Amino acid sequence: MTDPVQTLTVKAGHGRTFEVKAGQRLTIIDVEGQQAADFVAIVASNHTEKLSPTHTRRQLRTLFFNVGDALYSSLGRPLLRVVEDTVGVHDANVPACDDTRFTVDFNVLGHRNCLDNMHMGLALYGLSSFDVPEPFNLFQNGPVTADCRMQVTDPTSKAGDYITFDVLEDLVCAVSSCPQDIIPGNGLKVTDIAISILPATLVAA
Amino acid sequence: MLLLKEPPARAALPPHIIAVPAGESRAIEVKAGQILRIEARQPGAVASMFAFSRINDDVYMSVHHTRVFSNSYVLQAGMRIVSNRRRALMVLGKDTSGKHDLLLPASTTAYLAEHGYAGQTGCVESVGAVIATLGLKPPKIPDPINLFMHVALHRDGRIEPLPNTTRAGDFIACRVVTDMVFIVSACCTGIAGNDTPGALELSTAEELDEL
Numbered sequence: 001m002t003d004p005v006q007t008l009t010v011k012a013g014h015g016r017t018f019e020v021k022a023g024q025r026l027t028i029i030d031v032e033g034q035q036a037a038d039f040v041a042i043v044a045s046n047h048t049e050k051l052s053p054t055h056t057r058r059q060l061r062t063l064f065f066n067v068g069d070a071l072y073s074s075l076g077r078p079l080l081r082v083v084e085d086t087v088g089v090h091d092a093n094v095p096a097c098d099d100t101r102f103t104v105d106f107n108v109l110g111h112r113n114c115l116d117n118m119h120m121g122l123a124l125y126g127l128s129s130f131d132v133p134e135p136f137n138l139f140q141n142g143p144v145t146a147d148c149r150m151q152v153t154d155p156t157s158k159a160g161d162y163i164t165f166d167v168l169e170d171l172v173c174a175v176s177s178c179p180q181d182i183i184p185g186n187g188l189k190v191t192d193i194a195i196s197i198l199p200a201t202l203v204a205a
Numbered sequence: 206m207l208l209l210k211e212p213p214a215r216a217a218l219p220p221h222i223i224a225v226p227a228g229e230s231r232a233i234e235v236k237a238g239q240i241l242r243i244e245a246r247q248p249g250a251v252a253s254m255f256a257f258s259r260i261n262d263d264v265y266m267s268v269h270h271t272r273v274f275s276n277s278y279v280l281q282a283g284m285r286i287v288s289n290r291r292r293a294l295m296v297l298g299k300d301t302s303g304k305h306d307l308l309l310p311a312s313t314t315a316y317l318a319e320h321g322y323a324g325q326t327g328c329v330e331s332v333g334a335v336i337a338t339l340g341l342k343p344p345k346i347p348d349p350i351n352l353f354m355h356v357a358l359h360r361d362g363r364i365e366p367l368p369n370t371t372r373a374g375d376f377i378a379c380r381v382v383t384d385m386v387f388i389v390s391a392c393c394t395g396i397a398g399n400d401t402p403g404a405l406e407l408s409t410a411e412e413l414d415e416l
Binding site for chain 1: 275316319360364365
């Protein structure tokens with residue numbers, strides 16, 4: 001008997017923390033389109049080793065990644081491999097929005113933010129907010145301009161677009177449906193993200 | 206010294222110079238209002254820069270927040286270098302190099318050993334030792350700003366390491382606006398073309414022409 005496919009909904013502007021095991025297949029879905037999903041992962045057996053956009057950039061020698069590429073840890077080990085991607089545009093540059101993103105940059109107090117969304121669940125694993133790694137911002141769109149600036153613009157993703165990873169290590173993950181509703185990034189309309197975890201037995205079959 | 210309306214809260218400090226041997230890391234204390242100058246003393250030197258607050262362990266220089274504060278993948282003159290709390294620490298005011306990296310991680314001893322640089326100390330370990338010596342207790346060692354590292358960023362996102370063309374005497378200078386301890390590493394970066402450590406000089410003064 002195989003485990004059922006596990007599905008989770010990340011409510012618009014909120015976060016979810018979950019575990020995945022090596023051999024499983026993880027899919028993150030942009031339910032309504034134009035919604036960034038901040039994604040972080042920590043190695044289950046060693047919480048000091050984390051998924052790292054910075055180390056992934058060094059390994060892949062690109063800001064972006066393609067189907068077939070792995071995403072790497074702070075120790076340079078592959079943790080996930082991209083096996084399907086209906087969008088092809090993701091960001092690995094922008095730190096998670098946090099309280100100061102809204103208080104300092106946008107003059108707003110008390111705004112929901114990705115760091116708190118992701119830390120809320122990760123705190124149950126004994127992790128501090130400083131232990132939450134830099135995120136991969138799935139579906140987020142930050143094109144490089146001619147003078148190497150980052151264009152601030154909306155995602156190209158449409159309803160139902162998704163990215164699927166082969167899970168290479170047991171991980172604790174968190175996803176935040178980015179609550180940014182002020183600047184281009186989520187189409188000025190924050191919406192749900194869905195997560196599906198396919199059991200290892202089904203992947204093997 | 207900043208041109209404040211009221212008398213400054215501290216006395217002027219004399220210029221201070223710290224030499225960073227190739228392959229090592231050193232710290233320099235900088236007070237708000239001072240100039241921080243970082244100079245390559247040998248051709249091809251790269252300076253991996255970190256900074257920490259002495260009054261709040263949880264505040265440190267953040268390369269990631271610096272990129273997004275200016276919506277820029279590269280460091281350019283006039284840009285604010287900010288903390289993880291998105292507050293300005295200093296501004297890149299003088300820059301004879303124009304080539305710096307905001308995207309790549311610090312080396313570790315293990316990474317260097319695996320990539321053909323056996324026997325060299327990683328930037329992370331070297332900076333970690335300086336942090337311990339200073340009694341700083343940051344929650345983590347953040348990613349660095351790699352001054353003088355030559356890496357091209359293409360519009361398709363490709364990151365292309367280039368042969369380093371830093372000349373002896375190239376420097377950056379910044380007016381610092383927050384008291385911070387800077388730690389600068391001249392360790393091997395493990396990045397192609399930028400992997401020959403060179404000596405650096407760190408200096409502080411109230412005004413640039415004192416240096």
